[in-house]
Amino acid sequence: MTGSLSDFEHLAAQCRDSLTGVPGGARSPDAWLFARLVAAREVRGERALLGLSAATLGALAARHFAASGGALAAPQHEALLVLDEAHAAFVAAMRDFLVGLAAPEVDADDARCLATILAHACLRPDHLWRDLGLSGRDDVTQMLTRFFPELVVRNTDNLRWKKLLARELALSVGGVPGPAPGCPGCEDFGFCFPGGKAAVQGS
Template sequence: MNDAVAPADDALALIACADDPASADTVAFARLIGARIGSGELLLLGLSRTELDALIARHFPRAAKRAGLPHAMLWSPHWAFVSELRALLLAHDVTAATHPTDAHCLATIIATACLRPDHLWRDLGLSGRDDVTAILERHYPGLVERNVNALRWKKFLAQEVALAHGRAVTGAPGCPGCEDFGFCYPVDAG
């Protein structure tokens, strides 16, 4: 099977198990979870087994229980960043989610993806920056409005976390591994 097709197939399989397949949250979670199912990378969502089971049960009640689901999150030295970014996102949440716990899950998934070394849309398993923008606009429109310089989302979110805590602006933990790190954070030729 072509790896590029697998996440879309997994997302479609989840949507087929949904009570409300047209719900924006259901579609978003199908894409986010579907991107990680086939590759066995569900731990990269940052959700515990309990949180993931509950999220799947809420949105995809007819999905079969999957063997081999993770029981806990991967450990990272950057969980403080994840916690701070999740709190920032939740502070800007407009409760667009149909279930209150969905807001927490979405913020966790986005914050955890910032630990990965690529563009946020790729780290989330989405098709492009516009997909990230659509999710952020739906749930965090006030935060999106603050991105007046059209920064890349991971860079912008890391900047907002730093500013919220009175720290110097730095990249997200995953930024240094990105192919475009030099573009986002050019070295001052001094």
């Protein structure tokens, strides 16, 4: 699928509203968040990049979307997301790490879905908010504050969120902090990792 950024943003907004069933809104803040995350990939034919199985996505739709996600009813003809062993290990470790930090008041299945989406986003070469299809860093901060508030507390140095996620995962297992797998492709890699000498996690 081709098109300008504004075209995709317009399509994503339409898809989001179709998912929520409430133009410009949703039944809950969590429904709004997941509709934005899913729509951003859906309109690009990149549903697989969410990292969610069809069953998991269906259950998410049933919890949050109008008519159980009618906008997702038609299957997408796309290649499945293929990970090498190192990336698969990184995703599994990041997902489990995030689930362990989930706020007790959030739905456990929602926390697992978001942890999976975040873990897969760390494989891609851009700022986390762009990889997620959100509007900016503040959106990520709000999302993490809701679902994984301990991460926000730990970010005392105001690190980029993808760098913070990779650092905290490494520290949790006694490893040496380094970039997430997608970090080297980011325009700000040299800013976050001067010299680019840190080992990339999962590579």
